[in-house]
Amino acid sequence: MTAAQSWEARAEEYSLYGFTDMPSVHERGTVVLTHGEGPYIVDVHGRRYLDANSGLWNMVAGFDHKGLIDAVKAQYERFPGYHSFFGRMSDQTVMLSEKLIEVSPFDSGRVFYTNSGSEANDTMVKILWFLHASEGRPQRRKILTRWNAYHGVTAVSASMTGKPYNEVFGLPLPGFIHLTCPHYWRFGEEGETEEQFVQRLAKELEETIQKEGADTIAGFFAEPVMGAGGVIPPAKGYFQAIEPILRKYDIPLVSDEVICGFGRTGNTWGAQTYGFTPDAIISSKNLTAGYFPMGAVILSGPLAQRVQDAIERIEEFPHGFTASGHPVGCALALKAIDVVMNEGLAENVKRLAPRFEAGMKELAENPNIGEYRGVGFMWALEAVRDKPTKTPFDASLSVSERIANASTDAGLICRPLGQSIVLCPPFIMTEAQMDEMFDKLNSALKKVFAEVA
Ligand SMILES: *Cc1c(COP(=O)(O)O)cnc(C)c1O
Numbered sequence: 090m091t092a093a094q095s096w097e098a099r100a101e102e103y104s105l106y107g108f109t110d111m112p113s114v115h116e117r118g119t120v121v122l123t124h125g126e127g128p129y130i131v132d133v134h135g136r137r138y139l140d141a142n143s144g145l146w147n148m149v150a151g152f153d154h155k156g157l158i159d160a161v162k163a164q165y166e167r168f169p170g171y172h173s174f175f176g177r178m179s180d181q182t183v184m185l186s187e188k189l190i191e192v193s194p195f196d197s198g199r200v201f202y203t204n205s206g207s208e209a210n211d212t213m214v215k216i217l218w219f220l221h222a223s224e225g226r227p228q229r230r231k232i233l234t235r236w237n238a239y240h241g242v243t244a245v246s247a248s249m250t251g252k253p254y255n256e257v258f259g260l261p262l263p264g265f266i267h268l269t270c271p272h273y274w275r276f277g278e279e280g281e282t283e284e285q286f287v288q289r290l291a292k293e294l295e296e297t298i299q300k301e302g303a304d305t306i307a308g309f310f311a312e313p314v315m316g317a318g319g320v321i322p323p324a325k326g327y328f329q330a331i332e333p334i335l336r337k338y339d340i341p342l343v344s345d346e347v348i349c350g351f352g353r354t355g356n357t358w359g360a361q362t363y364g365f366t367p368d369a370i371i372s373s374k375n376l377t378a379g380y381f382p383m384g385a386v387i388l389s390g391p392l393a394q395r396v397q398d399a400i401e402r403i404e405e406f407p408h409g410f411t412a413s414g415h416p417v418g419c420a421l422a423l424k425a426i427d428v429v430m431n432e433g434l435a436e437n438v439k440r441l442a443p444r445f446e447a448g449m450k451e452l453a454e455n456p457n458i459g460e461y462r463g464v465g466f467m468w469a470l471e472a473v474r475d476k477p478t479k480t481p482f483d484a485s486l487s488v489s490e491r492i493a494n495a496s497t498d499a500g501l502i503c504r505p506l507g508q509s510i511v512l513c514p515p516f517i518m519t520e521a522q523m524d525e526m527f528d529k530l531n532s533a534l535k536k537v538f539a540e541v542a
Pocket residue numbers: 204205206207208210239240241242312316317345346347348373374
């Protein structure tokens with residue numbers, strides 16, 4: 090390697106890229122970043138971008154929050170690392186578990202820590218397999234999720250993820266069943282009302298349970314709003330229709346709140362926004378405001394009691410990660426929860442959500458935007474070639490990638506997902522920054538639609 094080589098060339102030579110469109114990288118180069126300021130990120134050439142995706146949904150307090158950075162520094166000085174095995178754990182871990190149950194929708198419960206959202210979903214599946222086997226139902230192993238769901242990338246969580254791209258890995262594993270995505274605009278049939286659509290999905294769930302056998306199903310996992318599926322809020326009444334069916338067959342309902350948790354939808358939990366009661370919550374991303382890799386499985390009181398009883402019977406739960414309950418991650422999560430809930434961040438989401446929606450509605454007047462959808466601080470615009478028939482653009486045109494690239498050129502980071510553009514800015518975003526986001530996106534939309542229409 091020579092000093093003359095660019096950052097972009099060095100990145101491309103030595104790094105294996107994940108979830109990256111390689112032709113775009115070869116053509117445009119890698120954006121190599123050095124630091125951030127509030128909701129902005131800065132690259133090695135000093136270019137600033139408004140990151141309307143909060144990094145990857147997670148940097149909700151922005152990129153230079155002093156309180157969070159101070160909390161990390163203080164904990165590194167005090168106790169920079171420890172595990173949670175063999176009956177030992179840090180004081181920060183004890184405090185975070187108390188805090189998570191306090192802010193959860195549960196009266197009591199227990200928490201298990203991981204390093205990521207994928208591992209938290211993986212852990213939850215293992216908890217369910219372990220629990221059912223311990224209670225004398227070892228055949229209860231199948232997992233129900235939905236098409237378009239995103240639950241992570243480990244072999245099990247990728248099997249739960251409902252995306253065709255996992256076929257290259259020979260996934261999903263057997264026993265992972267995907268139900269219809271609750272997106273009425275796209276999957277509602279000709280002449281079908283939203284209510285009829287929801288009834289059809291409820292019927293599909295019940296028929297699937299009966300066909301597979303209720304006694305073979307370990308659990309049902311759902312994101313309150315599908316995030317990486319393209320910001321898909323559930324059809325109206327969806328959770329109210331499916332929750333009673335899951336209860337009837339005694340199937341645990343797990344809410345994957347990795348994106349929705351801690352204020353993204355305008356309430357602490359997405360389950361609150363959509364009025365359902367899960368048996369467990371999966372958290373990550375916002376949990377540490379993205380300043381430390383960490384995930385958590387939060388079990389409701391009754392489920393935690395059953396799991397604890399099962400553990401007592403065999404005396405040990407043989408599962409855990411070296412960094413489970415890491416003291417720095419826990420100290421940071423405690424601070425992040427305080428910052429989001431008590432320092433005005435969650436409040437800001439609530440306050441600006443109507444303005445966000447108004448801006449999206451206006452952008453959706455564009456004849457090539459078929460739908461705008463979202464809630465709180467997570468929204469998407471879906472591009473279409475023909476609005477009345479909802480006909481998408483030819484995939485070879487890469488319309489959403491082009492919009493995202495044109496936005497990047499204008500100093501705005503937003504994400505292409507299928508034919509949609511996703512906006513999920515940090516919770517600290519101001520009115521002026523929101524206007525900047527809409528202005529830049531509007532120019533990018535106009536430019537790209539003029540090219541392809
Ligand atoms: C990101 C995400 C995950 C996976 O989290 P990682 O930390 O990337 O493993 C799981 N579920 C949802 C809903 C997510 O958005």
